[in-house]
Amino acid sequence: MTPSSQAEAVTALLREALADPGTAWSLGSFGAIAEFMRDPDEATSPLPDGRMGLSTERGTIALAPSPDLRPVAYETAVATGWNHAVALCLPGASCAMKRRGVVTELGPDRDAARKRDRDAILFDLGLGLLAVDACVRASDPEAIACLRSGVGLPLFDAASPIGRQLVTLSSHRVFLARIGRIEVYAPIPGQTEEKKDWHACQPDSIYEDDIEAVQR
Numbered sequence: 112m113t114p115s116s117q118a119e120a121v122t123a124l125l126r127e128a129l130a131d132p133g134t135a136w137s138l139g140s141f142g143a144i145a146e147f148m149r150d151p152d153e154a155t156s157p158l159p160d161g162r163m164g165l166s167t168e169r170g171t172i173a174l175a176p177s178p179d180l181r182p183v184a185y186e187t188a189v190a191t192g193w194n195h196a197v198a199l200c201l202p203g204a205s206c207a208m209k210r211r212g213v214v215t216e217l218g219p220d221r222d223a224a225r226k227r228d229r230d231a232i233l234f235d236l237g238l239g240l241l242a243v244d245a246c247v248r249a250s251d252p253e254a255i256a257c258l259r260s261g262v263g264l265p266l267f268d269a270a271s272p273i274g275r276q277l278v279t280l281s282s283h284r285v286f287l288a289r290i291g292r293i294e295v296y297a298p299i300p301g302q303t304e305e306k307k308d309w310h311a312c313q314p315d316s317i318y319e320d321d322i323e324a325v326q327r
Contacts, residue, residue: 145286171224174291
């Protein structure tokens with residue numbers, strides 16, 4: 112198979128998976144996850160800038176496959192049988208992201224999937240992950256002020272207020288990788304209008320989603 116035909120086959124695989132509501136997508140690493148999934152009857156829309164992907168009211172996935180992207184099928188044992196999955200892999204030198212170790216303000220998210228989110232401010236949480244930049248995005252002035260007060264500090268530094276308030280803020284979660292991004296708009300599980308007290312948030316419980324870290 113030539114490189115061009117291989118790239119076309121990978122692109123076709125991704126488009127087929129996007130069209131299947133039974134396919135769930137995850138991006139991140141252990142303890143920090145963004146996931147995109149949808150119900151069969153859930154309304155979807157294409158991305159306005161033509162990128163490969165889908166949006167719902169709960170979130171968005173946007174993909175940017177490169178010629179060296181390789182899908183690797185695998186399975187894991189679960190209580191009910193086997194879980195079948197495909198890891199989207201890049202060479203180690205190609206997959207690395209910024210690996211910031213402190214909370215960093217990145218400015219307006221001009222690459223946001225939805226036009227209305229492109230003036231909102233993006234913050235890297237500074238988790239130092241190899242293949243993913245785990246970020247949050249905020250447009251509410253109070254949320255932005257809280258996030259800015261922790262810039263330059265590790266997320267769970269005692270002097271930073273962000274870790275204590277992350278669940279309450281429930282900002283958009285935006286996870287970035289070389290192969291694309293997943294944006295999660297739904298509130299962090301457990302947060303309701305009736306429950307606005309401050310929450311302690313530990314590193315292994317930032318998000319209650321599933322995660323698969325991929326690297327080759």
